[in-house]
Amino acid sequence: MRKKCLFLLVVCLLVFQLAFETFAAPNGKVNLTTNFRRIEVGKDQSIRLDIYINNTGREERVIDLVIEKPNGWEAVLRSGGYVVKSIYLGPRERRYLTLEATPKSVRENQTYTFKIKAVDEHGYVVDTLSIQVVVTGKSVAFTGISLSTPYPSIEGPSGRDFEFTVTVKNGEDAERVIDFSALHPPQWLVTFKPRYEEKQIRSLSFKEGETKTISVTVSPPPNVQPGTYGVTVAASSGPLRKEIKLNVTITGTYSLELATSNDLLNINAVQGEEAYITLIVKNTGTGTLEKIHFSSDKPVGWDVSFEPGEISAVPAGDSREVRVTVKPPSDAIPGDYLVTLRSTARPYGSTDSLEIRVTVLRSVAWGLIGAAIIIVTVLALFFIFWRLGRR
16 A cells, blocks of 8 residues: 555656646746856946857747846847847747946946846746956956948949948957848848958958958849938957948939830821821839930931920829921922930930831822823823814
8 A cells, every 4th residue: 555655656746847847947948148257347348248048949939138237337138239128039049149238337356247037928037147247447458349431321223232341440459250240121131242352251350450341232122112221230259349330322213214105116207297106205213203305316307396395203103295296398208217216314314215217208289289290291282182183
């Protein structure tokens, strides 16, 4: 009987332990880590440390992040330029955060402890990361990483790349590998290249105090709407991180297209008389076309006019009709002639042209004159034969 009771007791303990583990940690473990658990800084020096949070489980997790900072310090966790209070982790996913701490009222030769706690959906503290910061009275011998650019804002139409020149300096007294990253709008592409080279990079090695220049190419998607967009470029190495804001202003694409209302590129015109053709002016770009003018290349002595002679504006995707009058001279030789119709608009460079084949026909008046000559000739011949017949 005792053995049965002991066996049941052991089974109950195992079941209780399994149930506790299941409910206490249903989604696996979450770990907080950093490469630097104890650092030494100057009295007025701010701190930037990489913090990694890792979900080792097979289920997604939502983790709240709590910072217990010592007196005299301000501290936040950031990612992508945002202050992070809670984070989503997919199965077996690892995410990167940055601890930013600024001294407000600290003492020299003191050790300060920061604690970062990961709290799960049920309010349990699943992990705690402690970081010790020793404040000394020494002046900081390095200036960290610095970024600069002569042109932080570039403007241009969509469908093209924007290239920025960024100067990177390792202000430390030791060699460092600096990594580059960018925060940009969705579907945009940002690439990094050494200056005057074609290979793309993600990091560069810098000697003590060395300065290098890199090219940052920003490629918006082809269907981007006009406007100003920000791209944040970051250079980081261990606890050091520096960001620079670049602006891209998309002015839209400007494309002008000419067509005829019936899609035909030929008309007939009678000598000395007007012929008409309807021209369709289309804005196939993403920006508004303004002050659209018209001109023509025509044979000598011809008249070509447009009504209206100028269109003030055509919005993107819209079109306008223009009536074109073509008048060959009265003495034009019947046959085929080419007349080129052109249009130009602002912004400058928005142009298009059409070649129209004009078939010149003889005037009806000339036909009547010819018929009259024939009739007069026939009558004259008839009169002559009639007179000669009487003799």
